[in-house]
Structure formats: structure tokens, C-alpha cells
Amino acid sequence: MQLRVSVIGVGYVGLCTAVGLASQGYGVIACDVDAQKIDKINLGFSPFFEPGLREKLSECIQRGTLRGLVNQIDRVVAETDFTYVTVGTPSKPDGSIDLTYIESVAVNLGRALKQKSGYHIIIIKSTVVPGTTRNVVLPILETESAKKCGVDFGLCMNPEFLRQGSAFYDTLNADRVVIGSHDKHAGDQLEAFYREFYKTCIPPIIQTSLSTAELIKYASNAMLATKISFINTIANICEKIPGADVKVVAEAMGLDKRIGSQFLDAGLGYGGSCFPKDVQALIACSEAFGYVPELLNATERVNKQQPRKVVEFCKQQLGTLKNKQIAVLGLAFKPDTDDMRESRAIPIITQLLAEGAYVVAYDPVAIQTAKSIFQNSVCYAVSVVDCLRDADCCILVTQWPEFEKLTPQFFKNHMKQAILVDGRRVYDPEIFSKTLKFSTIGLGQ
């Protein structure tokens, strides 16, 4: 008999997981407290933009392998065999994570388990700091259900490694699957499920303790964030050395198999819903255990400094920013998403406005998101040409493919002053500096 699966919390990770499983024929129930989201899903629409997701979602709804339920955790547990918990774990002001949603779901899951006679496995997929599943979730489940973990129900921790923009692809094509478990039986059941799910292309599966699984997620994101801050540090050194170019340094470094070429793109630093939050949470967790993680603190500091540099480049070219019109190309935290969480565009635009500049911004999909952040303090352009018109300087913030195609002459033709600051090392400095006043990250002049 094929296993039935439920997913609680249909944010990014939850919905991609639900649709990924449903697309392989599993019967999936997606459950959330937000009725509007669930209504949308049941009509075959995705509540957010993610390439490929909407088509698969509507296919699964039509085939009947996916359905949404509003806030009915008792039904979800009764009607399925596994429940993934994918609710958010936002940051608190001190960087530590807020477990409110996890705790309230655990209470409801515990009560639902009490009503169920058969065995059920709860799988925590939300990113939680080491110790949370064992010390917070498990006691709540046992107390509320009056049942014993490892006997009456199973508990696993199964972190996700999805990238926005390719989250659906990543769901079906994992580099590795990490399964932390409270007891071997639950871990083996989940491993067998994944072996069946991935069929002929089974990724390495690592079974470990709950806390190790939790830490693997943080360590992976902290490593990638540190790689970015590392190359940005090298970029900053390059800027001091005439003739040095971080792009060439990174290319050559990346050819060393021990280093690898990915995540060595110097620029404005990392944003998004994961890296900033996860690095902060790991720092807070580590400090709570009495260890100050110097390297992670430095990773964060470098990342905060990077956006300021492009504003400095603008000032060097223009003298003052007061009453100058600055075109900002790109608002999303990376291409192929409308997500602006921790986008580098936010500190850049905030600083430009504080210095008295008039900001005109354009993004192919994130304008609506930007409006909720900057309201009327920024002018929103409808195209690249509209954004550049009459600008004194342009800053490239997000490397959308449509921006990569722009020529130096194009900028010159549409701007008042032909000054370009490339925050993502998209343009060839040799070609662009012939036609424009051109500054970029990591290039020694």
C-alpha cells in the first residue's frame, strides 16, 4: 500500500515538498492556518512564484493527488501515515529563532496522535536549532498524546536544502537526504520511503541523530554564506591592488577540486530567507552554549558591509547624492524570484534615500513586493529604459538575465550621465569602461 503524506505549513518548503510528493503519485494533504492560501492551492494556483511549481500544482490538484485543508491537524493525522512539519521559524530581534509556530503545531499534532490508533511518523523539516526536536517538540508530543515516542509514534528531523528559483527541481533531485531520528525504526521507515520516492536515482542518504541533522542544515548554509563573505573579502583586497581582479582569482581558485567553483561570485553579498537568518541563529545558538563563533560573526559583518560599497562608488563618481537621480536595476534577493527578504536592494535604497537621492527602481517581478517595503519613497519604473531615463547613475543590484544583455551604448543612450556601478560583476569592465564611467566590485584600478 502506498503511504499517504501530509504537510503542515505551505510556505516555500512545504508547498514544494507537497507538490513534489504528489507529482510522484503519493496522496498528499497540504494543511495551513491561512484559508486564502489553501483556497488558492485547491484552485490549482501557487500562492508564490516559483518556476515550474504552478503547472505541477494544478496537475496534482486535477489528478486528485494533492488537496488542501484549512487548520485540521486531527484529520491530517488520521488520514495519512507521515506528517511533515514545514512551518516558519522566523528570527527574533536577538537573532535566535522563534518557535511559536512549531510549538503550537506540536500541541495540535500531539492531540491528534492521541485520537489515532495506528503508528504515525512526524517529520520536522522546518529549520530548527540543534536540540529543538528532542527538547521542545518531543516532550510536547508525548505530553499531549499521552503516548511514547519510539513506540506509538516516530519522530524524525529531515532538513531541506532547496534553493529558491529551483526549489521544485531540487525537491526531485537532491544532492543528499539527511534523516535524523529519535529511534532506528522511524529513521528506517523514512529512508525506505525516500528510496521508493527517488526510484532509480537515489541520492546518498545519511541517517543520524536528531541534533546532528539539525546542525547539518545550519552548517551547510553557514559554509555557503562564509564562502560568499570570503570571496567578498578577497574582492575588497583586490580593489586595493592595481590590476587585480576578483573574478579571475575566483575562477582560478574554483578549479581546485577541494575548493569548487560554486558560491564564489563576489558582489553585494547574500540575502534571502535562509542565509542571513540561519547564520544569525547559529551564532545565537552557539553563544547560548557558551562558545563565540568568531568566523560566523565575521561572515555576517562582511555581508553587512558589502552593500555600502556601491553607494560609496556612486558618491565617488557624483560627489554628493543629494537630489541626484539613481536608477536601481533589480530588487529581488536573486534572479528568478519576487522575494525581497534580506535583499541587498533594501540597505542600498535605504542609504540612497537617507543621502537625499531620488531613487527609480526596476525589477522584472519584484515591484509589488518592493511597494510594500518602500511605499511612495521610491519611483517604480515599468521597464529598464523607464528606469534609466534621466538617471545620474545606475546601480545593478540583481543579475537578472535581461540586465546581463545590456550594452554600454544602451546605458549611455538612456541616462543623463553615463555612470554605471555593477554590484554583481555582470559586465566586462574592459568593454564598459571605454564608453561609461564604470565601477565594480573587486577590481583594482
Ligand code: UDX
Ligand atoms: C539557500 C541555499 O542555497 C539552500 O540550500 C537553502 O536551503 C536555503 O538557502 P537560497 O536562499 O534560495 O538558497 O539562495 P542561493 O541561491 O543559495 O543564494 C543566496 C544568496 O547568496 C543570494 O542573495 C545570492 O545572490 C547570494 N550569492 C550566491 C552570492 O552573493 N554569491 C554567490 O556566489 C552565490
